Amino acid sequence: MGDYRTPLRRARGLGSAKHGVGHFIAQRVSAVALVLLVCWGFSQTPFLVRGGHDFARAWLASPLNATLLILLAGVGFYHGQIGMQVIIEDYVDRGAGRTALLILNAFVWLAAAALTTVSLLLVALGRGAV
Amino acid sequence: MAESSPTIRARPTSPHLQVWRWHLTLWASILHRAAGMVLYLGALLLALWALELARGAAAFAAYTRLFTHWPGRALLMLITLSAFYHLANGIRHFFWDMGKGFAVRTANLTAAICFGFAILATLMFWWRLGSFGAYGHG
Numbered sequence: 715m716g717d718y719r720t721p722l723r724r725a726r727g728l729g730s731a732k733h734g735v736g737h738f739i740a741q742r743v744s745a746v747a748l749v750l751l752v753c754w755g756f757s758q759t760p761f762l763v764r765g766g767h768d769f770a771r772a773w774l775a776s777p778l779n780a781t782l783l784i785l786l787a788g789v790g791f792y793h794g795q796i797g798m799q800v801i802i803e804d805y806v807d808r809g810a811g812r813t814a815l816l817i818l819n820a821f822v823w824l825a826a827a828a829l830t831t832v833s834l835l836l837v838a839l840g841r842g843a844v
Numbered sequence: 845m846a847e848s849s850p851t852i853r854a855r856p857t858s859p860h861l862q863v864w865r866w867h868l869t870l871w872a873s874i875l876h877r878a879a880g881m882v883l884y885l886g887a888l889l890l891a892l893w894a895l896e897l898a899r900g901a902a903a904f905a906a907y908t909r910l911f912t913h914w915p916g917r918a919l920l921m922l923i924t925l926s927a928f929y930h931l932a933n934g935i936r937h938f939f940w941d942m943g944k945g946f947a948v949r950t951a952n953l954t955a956a957i958c959f960g961f962a963i964l965a966t967l968m969f970w971w972r973l974g975s976f977g978a979y980g981h982g
Contacts, residue, residue: 742938742941745934745937745938746938748931748934749931749934749935752927752931753931756927756969759969759973760972760973763973766904766905766908767897767900767901767904767905768901770897770904771897774897787887787890787891787894790883790887790890791887791891794880794883794884794887797877797880797884798880798881798884801877801880801881822888826887826888826891829891829894829895830890830891830894830895832898833891833894833895833897833898834894834897834898836898837894837897837898842897842898842899842900843898843899843900843901843903844900844901
């Protein structure tokens with residue numbers, strides 16, 4: 715790029731956001747949880763795929779199943795939001811477009827987590843449509 | 845700092861797709877990202893599954909029917925493959941975080957193991973779904 719400045723000179727002024735480490739740790743800790751949750755999810759999927767609507771309702775009436783599936787979805791969305799944020803920051807130039815994508819990404823995970831939690835709780839409590 | 849703006853725009857994109865030679869560990873790295881993006885979509889499909897489940901048997905049947913034909917089935921297989929690959933390569937990342945596994949031979953070997961695991965686990969998972977009769981009767 716015809717740029718002979720040192721890495722230090724180029725980094726100066728950009729500054730640190732002061733929360734990169736927290737982001738890194740959140741990605742790893744959610745990943746640890748997901749290793750366990752995803753393995754459980756894969757173990758349950760064949761039953762749910764075979765069972766249909768009635769089976770899924772009965773399956774969700776178990777507190778353990780409802781809790782673990784809500785955790786799997788919630789932690790999954792959270793981990794996905796972190797990962798997608800890194801991808802956006804890596805590939806999209808600074809500007810309004812990047813900001814819009816980051817905001818959309820933040821909205822998506824919370825909306826998806828809320829929708830999933832409410833839906834699964836309704837079914838688990840026997841309040842879902844039959 | 846008045847002159848910093850053009851410098852900011854000239855920063856390189858990661859992981860430098862334009863300048864790196866394509867080799868095993870680069871594939872492992874970029875496919876980890878690609879798989880993550882597929883799983884982002886997969887997570888949204890899970891949210892829709894929960895929504896349709898709560899909306900009743902008819903809505904649920906209509907939703908699950910989307911995945912009995914080949915485009916939907918292929919998408920689910922891609923999501924399964926991505927999940928197993930991202931899982932295996934994520935564990936590879938844990939070892940890197942602990943400072944282990946950076947030797948070139950080790951990194952190449954573990955990349956190959958992750959690819960192999962993802963393919964085998966996906967085949968076994970879908971074989972198990974088939975043996976459950978999950979998709980046998982349409």
